[in-house]
Amino acid sequence: MKTTDKFGRPLVAVTGMGVVTSLGQGKKDNWEALTSGRSGIHAITRFPVDHLATKISGMVDFLEESDKGASRLTYALADLAASEALAESGLPATNFAGPLFLAAPPVEIDWHHRLSLYARSDKGGDWRSLIEAARKLRDSELFDETQFATIADRLADKYGTRGLPITLSTACASGATAIQLGTEAIRRGECDRALAIGADGSATAEALIRFSLLSALTTQNDPPEKASKPFSKDRSGFVLAEGSGALVLESLESALARGADVLGIMRGCGEKADDFHRTRSKPDGSPAIAAVRAALDDAGMSTDEIEYINAHGTSTQENEKMEHLSLSTVFGERISAIPISSNKSMIGHTLSAAGAIEAVFSFMTMREGVIPPTINYEVPDPAIELDVVPNIKRAADVAAVLSNSFGFGGQNACLVMAREAG
Amino acid sequence: MNPNDVVITGIGIVSSLGLGVEEHWNALADPKPVLDGERFAPYVVHPLPEIDWSTQIPKRGDQRQMETWQRLGTYTAGLALADAGMKEDEALCASMDMVVAAGGGERDIDVDQGILDASLTRNDHDVLLNEKLTTELRPTLFLAQLSNLLAGNISIVHKVTGSSRTFMGEEGAGVSAVETAAARIRSGQSSHLLVGAAFQTEHPDMLLAYELAGFLQRGDWSSVWARHEQDGGGVITGSGAAFLVLESREHAQKRGREAYAAIGPVVSGRASREDAALETGLRTMVETLGDAPTLALSGASGAHSVTALERRLLEERDNLAVRGFSSLTGHLKEAQFPFAVALAAMAIHKQAAYPAFDPDREKSTDAAPSTILATAIGYNCFEGMGLVVKA
Known part of the structure; x- marks a missing residue:
């Protein structure tokens, strides 16, 4: 079998995948729910919803770490997805020996910890009290929570990934970017395999409020499972959610050599930044159009070969308008004949994890x-x-998929995936 | 000489020492720290110099959408682009890739303190949070805090839109950003690329993040090599930023640009700070990079054991003069490695070594360097080094 693409680069196979969403832990449960059309969106119970306009989410509430703060939950989510992916890949569970690319939310001290630190301080009415209390307390867990490197460092320890792990954020495109970075590293010949994870357990009250203040979230709280309605005329904002997706990326050559099951091929990745506005897309859709085209070009594939599109489909007025505009520009009239669906209608918007979760589902x-x-x-x-x-x-019968991820800050990343090496 | 060699054709740097290449070169000829010991006492910081943001961020509306950290990064990226002769070159910027190393932006101190104060008089803290945050947070502040929005603002202000990736994770993110950027150019994945980071220390949360583990020095300033445990953890921070325009040799030649220097091999790792692994790891890195460097631009943070270890290993080399720039700029966190590479590239270009930044602890050298070692060993985790060589 040919193990390079038409540009002479190593083909990148996927040999293991893992996923956690509000629908459950693991691919089996998620797939059952997803194909039954079941929603994981539910009323928020993690914190009181007094004063909040949005009272629903797709939080992952069934883990022991679910109420332990964003940092611990994000780690737990990444860990579970990685562990499932590695088990499927058949690679050693503690000696992965390839690089780690982690898409994760930016970290901050959890409000509960900030409040408890202040309670233990001299309560002097300014920031000095907090710093002085911190210095005396020397709580290493609290310190780790403020360090952007912590989660990846712990995952690297546990799974024996190689070298300095990269934690990245391209906002809501992060999961796709993690996969892109892994794919590029394999193509450069730096490694035979890479672990790409997107994880997000950051649905705190403050996160919810921040998105609310930008009018990004739906307030159609009742019933929760009906709130996320991508592409519908009455879509009214996205539903904040949590989850994780992990993929073991491996050069096809290496996967075949060790007799691994090849689950699919990462054919192409494309990106293009938007310079129009911090939260809105350029009205002509040119950056998203360029990102889709870049992914197809990178895959060496034509629009005719795409048989399904896994939409970004957030359920905001803006996103679907722009996604439709960009796809119909790239695909022309054929776009109305290509099935396109949004996993977010069931799992909500898992932010940093979305691109990775949706790649697993693709x-x-x-x-x-x-x-x-x-x-x-x-x-x-x-x-x-x-x-x-x-x-x-x-x-x-779907042989090739395009998956879109668009994010605040003008981030546009698209992936082209195929069933076979082609 | 290879057409895909990675050359540095633009440098933007900002620190307490000044704005841009020439101000830094001149300040470092007679090195003296610029300090603010009052605003954050007992912590001394190296503050930002006065900056007219509008010279790089002309629209007031854009300035208002950012806090100081993003302004600093966007401003410094503009310096680098201008230095490379790319600023306002629409075609070059639109096809330019970007890797930014970033932490998080500034929170609203007043809103946060209001919540902390109110928490003393009631027990329903979660409801208090909802009440205060929904009414008092500025909607756009979130965007000024998001890590990837430094890159986002660079896209908006300078029209750099080829690609945009933000790496997070303190010094290691800066190492990975440069390492990945160089690897992309070497492999032909990018022809030209903007890479860098900014750190704004003049905000209590930025100091808090270090002091949760007792990393900061309290009281007076001292050189990065002369910090004592009785004064705290050894780190003195600074505000600053470094952005580099990297190009393939071929791309730079085609547009007739002279390069400051080229980036040689970059190595990185994540050795444990708990045992001998870091010493082994650093030794391997230094050995991998070879005997050629005569000057080291060290990003040593001041954190006691790691800084002492780095100094000991580098001083084992008789022909290597070490310059700990954090003595003069303060610790710039994510920007530490890009800043080290920038200073190294300047010295290669000027064909002159820097004078000792700490004359009591750094040896003098008159030799014009042709290979310089740049280091950033994380105060808490992750480490990297690279060579900067003649273009």
Whole structure:
């Protein structure tokens, strides 16, 4: 079998995948829920919702770490997904020996910890009290919580990844960027394998409020499972969510040599930054268009070869308008014939994890021959004529998928994945 | 000579010592620290110099959307682009890749203190948070805090839009950013690229993050090599930034640009600070990079054991003069490694070594360096080194 692509670069296989979302832990539970059209969006119970306009989320509430702060939960989510991915890959669980690329949310001291630190201080009414209390307390857990390197450092310890791990943020495109960095490292010949993880357990009250203040979240709280309705005319904002996705990326040559199961091929990655606005896309959609084209070019594939699109589909007015504009520009009239669905209709927007989780689901779509639906599609938007696989899964033979990820700060990253090496 | 060699054609640096290459070169000819010992007493910091933001961020609206950290990074990125002759070259900026190393931005001190004070008189803290945060947070402050929005602002202000990636993780993020950027150019994945970081220490949370583990020195300033445990953890911080324009040799030649220097091999690691692993790791790195360097621009943080170890290892080399720039700039966290590389590239270009930054503890040298070692050994974790050589 040919193990290089048409540009002579090593083909990058996926040999292990793991996932956690509000729908459950592991690929099996997630896939069952996703293909049954079940929503994981539920009422917030982690903190009181007094004064909040949004009272629902796709938080992961079933882990022991779920109420232990963003840092610990993000680690736990990354750990669970990585562990599932590594087990599937058949690679040694504690000696991965390839680099780690972790997409994770920026860290801060949890408010509960800040408050408890202040309670133990001289309460002098300014920041000096907090710093003085911190210095006396010397709580290493609290320190670690403020260090951006901590989560990746611990994962690197546990899984024996090689070298200095990279923690990255490209906002809501982070998960896709982690995969892109791993793919590029393998193509450069720096390694035979890379572990790409997107994890986000940062749905704190403050995070929710911050997104609310930017009018990004839906306030249609009742019933929660109906709140996320990508591509519907009455979509009204995204649902904040948590989760993780992990992929073992491996040169096809190395995967075949050790007799690993090849779950799919990471064919191409593309990105293009937007210089228009901090939260809005350039009205002509040119950066998203360029990102999609860059991914197809990088894959050496034409639009005709894409048989399913895993949408960014956040359920905001702005996103779907722009996503439709960019896709119809790139794909032309054929776009209305390509099934496109949004996993976020069921799991919400998992922020830093989204690109990785949705890549896992994209590969499962190809392997299982089933496209998960876009649920809550009851009021079609006449301005967006797409086959969104409304409400019910669809059996389909899918050989290649495009997955989009767009984020604040003008981040646009797209992945092209294929079932076979081609 | 290879067409994909990584050359540095633009440098933007800002620290308490000044703005840009020439001000730094001149300040470092007669090195004296610029300090502020009052605002954050008992902690001394190296503050930002006065900056007219509008020279690099012309729109007031853009300035208002950022806090100081993002302004500093965006400003310094502008210096680098201008230095490389790329500023306002739409085609070059639109195809330029970008890797930024970043922490987080500044929180609203007044809102936070208001919550802390109110927490003393009631027990329903979670409700208090909701109440205060929903009414008192400025909506756009979130964007000024997001790590990737430094890169986002650089895209908006300077139109750098080829690609945009933000690495997080203190000094290690700065190492990875330069290492990845260089690897991209060497392999032909990028032709030209903007890489760098900014750190704004003049905010209580930035000091708090160090002091949660007791890393900061209290009281008076001293050179990075002369800090004592009775004064605290040894780190004195500074505000500053460093951005580099990197190009393939071929790309720079085609547009007729002279390079400051070239980036040689960059190595990185994550050795444990708890045992002998760091010494072994650093030794291996130094050996891997070879005997050629005659000057080291050390990003040593001042954290006691790590700094002492780095100094000991580097001083084992008789022909190597070490310059600990944190003595003069303060610890710049994510910007530490890009800053080291920038200072190294300047010395290669000027064909002159820096005078000792600490004449009692650094040996003098008159030899014009042709290979310089740049280091950033994390105060808490992660480490990297690289060579900067003649272009």
